[in-house]
Amino acid sequence: MADPRFYKLAGPFTLKEMSVLTGAILSADADPKISFKDVAPLSAAGPDDVSFLDNKKYIEEFRVSRAGACIVEEGVVKNAPEGMILLISPTPYRAYALAAQAFYPEPAFAPSIATSASIDDTAHIPEDCLIEPGVVIGAHVIIGTGCRVGANTTIDEAVTIGDKTSIGAGTNLSHCHIGARVLIHPGVCIGQRGFGFAMAASGHIKVPQLGRVIVEDDVEIGANSTIDRGSGPDTFIGAGSMIDNLVQIGHNVQLGRGCVIIAQSGVAGSSKLGNFAVLAAQSGISGHLVIGEGAQIAGKTGVMRDVGPGEKVAGIPAVPIKEHFRQVAILRRLANKKAE
């Protein structure tokens, strides 16, 4: 079970309740009234725990798991150890997520405003918010209901924050409007001036950056990531997008809905990502490009041209992923031939 110093466990939940929560279908012979106390990974789960199998890599752990119940795809049912109750789902990870959210709901917090917080008189902060110590909030800031602002965070003048948004410790927000139910991790910087200047040997000349950052609802932004404000247009992060740690988003970038940007990736100025585009880790998108809806960029890819909707690309410079695999194969073959 999760360390009770950090996590509070709800439940137990019956198989029937879990089936309703997750949409998973209970195997015919299982008693829907049996209840389970916790969720756990396959290797650590015991008879009172619900686990899941989503990655075939872990099928051997599944075969010998002591989990009382497990959420799985139809296809692996035959590999289940004897006595394990199965919850069948076409999307086991998704079903597990819903079950785990029930067992470990987001912890409630006691609303309060720390006396060591520095809050401008013109800022609006509802009574049901938690403002932790050392927070600094500037003039005309508007914070929604039920928000939590972590310690030592700075929110500059005129920033607005939607309802039920949670902001981590030590973040720095300026020139931005943040939506509802957004989760901002510690150390994030949003709204600082973009990297805009005219180069000249006599001294680079800074171009005033006059836009904002708009973060829509339900976005998550990972620790120490940076999102520059627009130069004139706004930088825009579409609803439900998930941004991992140490990601860089340049000025004027537009992300559609549900985009996923994995750690240490970067999107250069003025590029646009369609809805549900995915950038795997350490990939980079050059400036002024259009990445289509549902496009998938492999890890470490360097994208220097537009990418079509649904297209999968890899390599530096990026090419269609099948072509990339052929490039890798041919180069490997040539190198090994040379070695003979």
Place this chain on the structure above:
Amino acid sequence: MADPRFYKLAGPFTLKEMSVLTGAILSADADPKISFKDVAPLSAAGPDDVSFLDNKKYIEEFRVSRAGACIVEEGVVKNAPEGMILLISPTPYRAYALAAQAFYPEPAFAPSIATSASIDDTAHIPEDCLIEPGVVIGAHVIIGTGCRVGANTTIDEAVTIGDKTSIGAGTNLSHCHIGARVLIHPGVCIGQRGFGFAMAASGHIKVPQLGRVIVEDDVEIGANSTIDRGSGPDTFIGAGSMIDNLVQIGHNVQLGRGCVIIAQSGVAGSSKLGNFAVLAAQSGISGHLVIGEGAQIAGKTGVMRDVGPGEKVAGIPAVPIKEHFRQVAILRRLANKKAE
């Protein structure tokens, strides 16, 4: 126009004033007394706005733009929509930067020292500075006139800061001397010990890092970037260098004047960059290398050898950029031949 909650507009300015400010030449038929109220990007500009065209990618936006005036190169004059007044410049982006600085000057601030700041008695802070809440300033720190230090920033013992320097919120400075008119964005870490240790299976042994970081005048350092102090020599950032977000500068690195280092790039220990060297995004320079004046390193490049003055390189490992393009082309050809 820029969101007035965040930006204050100066002006209006006449065409004559703008011509003087920017060096751009007014088309012969334009009345120099006509005035404009604001700057705006091509797609958003209206009859009272000045815009610019610098990237041919946006020529279609230029053709249909409603901007009252536009700063352009000679060569695109023929593409201008009817009625648009043109300001001709060989460097439109540079001219636009100067115009935009006039319309949106850096906001003034009211000097004050927040009561929640913790400032050592021996620190020197002129009366015209703004020290925001939660700032912590150590012993013997010396800050120049007209500086701004953002909330929750920490400046350790004996650091010095030049005149009119602006330091973002949540930055951490130690073992460094910062010049005048430097702009440090939020979350930056400067002066922490470098990554110096002798490896041994019995336990790595740390090498004391005994240098400093010297940041010359007019440097800009992007959000969450990190600059380690020297191991014995100093780490050195030359005047006017522009460093983007999430950049890593290792110990003993020396940057010349006017270097440009774009987001998520890194320079490993003891490497030297000549004046005006440019590192595009996510590039890396190995340790103990010399990169010549004006050298240009393409995005995602991994440089493992010295680079000559003015040389352009790309690839992993870096080769002259033309050779890199040939490598890319031949590999693409081989892979497609295989696919036939």
Place this chain on the structure above:
Amino acid sequence: MADPRFYKLAGPFTLKEMSVLTGAILSADADPKISFKDVAPLSAAGPDDVSFLDNKKYIEEFRVSRAGACIVEEGVVKNAPEGMILLISPTPYRAYALAAQAFYPEPAFAPSIATSASIDDTAHIPEDCLIEPGVVIGAHVIIGTGCRVGANTTIDEAVTIGDKTSIGAGTNLSHCHIGARVLIHPGVCIGQRGFGFAMAASGHIKVPQLGRVIVEDDVEIGANSTIDRGSGPDTFIGAGSMIDNLVQIGHNVQLGRGCVIIAQSGVAGSSKLGNFAVLAAQSGISGHLVIGEGAQIAGKTGVMRDVGPGEKVAGIPAVPIKEHFRQVAILRRLANKKAE
């Protein structure tokens, strides 16, 4: 000599003392009672200083160095300038590290708890700790003896910190247990929720992240690096591991003892590194992989398969380093042939 505003010099030390401290052997003709006052790099060292030569690149600096004594390998003795006293060591950098630690011991600090720190009543903080201004410490936190916590750092509920650990300014710790003698640089984020969610067009569903981060003794973690907590299992950083700046460690990652992870590298979720594995700068390890003990990953490498113990790999995707060199050579040859 190091800037006395930042560093306090101990010593002098005699050659005999230095020989004992470092294990280096004194050349036969040297008087063991001669003492030296400082350490310095070859180019800056004078007659009272001890220097070292570890990288052949600097042999010309060695030939003309004015250093009074120098720690060197046997093989370069013949290149020494006349009059220089030599301390012979098979590992000059390691020996220098020990000498430099003697000349510049870690500065002591006066224990105190800043009045502007916000410390929960249930937190345990020994009297010999230094808690700087603006620090925020949550409920049930336990801090060991002799710790230093830098300004504006946030330590959330139930975190524990071992003895003599030093935490930089502006760091954010939650859901973690930190060992003894750990050095955490400024801006580090440890313990935030990992990047775990089930993707769906109807909205990505977050998976509760129920593990912790365990950091063993003697670890160093570089500025602005991020370490996510486990999803169920813990994220684990083995004793003596050295992590550089801007490194990303995903949820459930396990690092063995003495691992070295250089700047801007990333390790994706659930991957395991054996003891003393080394990741050079800007490299990336995909998720769910096993990297063997003592494996070496070259800079900029993208590892997408398991790596065996002691194996050296490079390239995207990673291949054995000799094969990588052959790939580089053959591609270069083909490209140049084409150019002819």
